[in-house]
Amino acid sequence: MEDYVIRFFIGGFAVSAFAVLGDLFRPKSFAGLFGAAPSIALATLAMAFWQEGADYAALEGRSMIIGALALCIYSLAVCWLLKRHQLSALLATSAALAIWAAVALGGKWLLLG
Amino acid sequence: MTVKIKLSALRQTSWHEYLIRFALGGLATAVAGAIAAWFGPEAGGLFLAFPAIFCASATLIEKHERKRKEKAGLRGTRRGRDAAALDAAGAALASVGLCAFAAVIWLLARDSAWLALIVASAAWCTVSVLLWSERRWIWALCHWRGSARSGRPRTQA
Numbered sequence: 001m002e003d004y005v006i007r008f009f010i011g012g013f014a015v016s017a018f019a020v021l022g023d024l025f026r027p028k029s030f031a032g033l034f035g036a037a038p039s040i041a042l043a044t045l046a047m048a049f050w051q052e053g054a055d056y057a058a059l060e061g062r063s064m065i066i067g068a069l070a071l072c073i074y075s076l077a078v079c080w081l082l083k084r085h086q087l088s089a090l091l092a093t094s095a096a097l098a099i100w101a102a103v104a105l106g107g108k109w110l111l112l113g
Numbered sequence: 114m115t116v117k118i119k120l121s122a123l124r125q126t127s128w129h130e131y132l133i134r135f136a137l138g139g140l141a142t143a144v145a146g147a148i149a150a151w152f153g154p155e156a157g158g159l160f161l162a163f164p165a166i167f168c169a170s171a172t173l174i175e176k177h178e179r180k181r182k183e184k185a186g187l188r189g190t191r192r193g194r195d196a197a198a199l200d201a202a203g204a205a206l207a208s209v210g211l212c213a214f215a216a217v218i219w220l221l222a223r224d225s226a227w228l229a230l231i232v233a234s235a236a237w238c239t240v241s242v243l244l245w246s247e248r249r250w251i252w253a254l255c256h257w258r259g260s261a262r263s264g265r266p267r268t269q270a
Contacts, residue, residue, distance in 0.1 A: 011142020032203020061218030
């Protein structure tokens, strides 16, 4: 339980730090880069190296490539839903989560088994 | 287009909005750890690129931009949506940088933990900024391919 509390605070801090950077920068397309910053990854991988070792972190890194590709498709889908279908940001970002899950889990199943 | 820092933008975000982002980020990190513990590092790794606070961030951007326009006496619904779409386009570019981050971790993790984390962060930053600086060419290429497929004449990007 203590481990999850530590993860919560480290992750919350990392995500907030990148979000503040995103708030600070202009233009908006540049600020958007921080929406796909490795915030959760840095917090989790640092703990994985510390607790589980290098092999475990390397395996997480390998499947993270598929997760990041899914995030790319997710972001493009959100952009398309907002511009073409005039959905609200809340609806577009929530609906596109199904795309992230399908690409990430499908990609893992296809490439890693 | 030059990159600027706008400190006044920090005042637009209220303390409870910061708290929501902290809580969502912390929750996503704890859940990613739990998934890795239950289903193994391969499943857990996927969730290191989960769009945890994307929903909250995009909604905030839309709300702030809409309010700014409404303060000026204009309807800001469309402007808010456009701002959120631009943010998503930036995230799409940076997620390619995130692929580079993950690939560096995969390749260098066994050499040195610190080296892997530092080089991976540098790779994310370099790839993301490089793609952003060349975004006009990327959008133009996408537009040209789209126009070629649909048979429409190419317009200036």
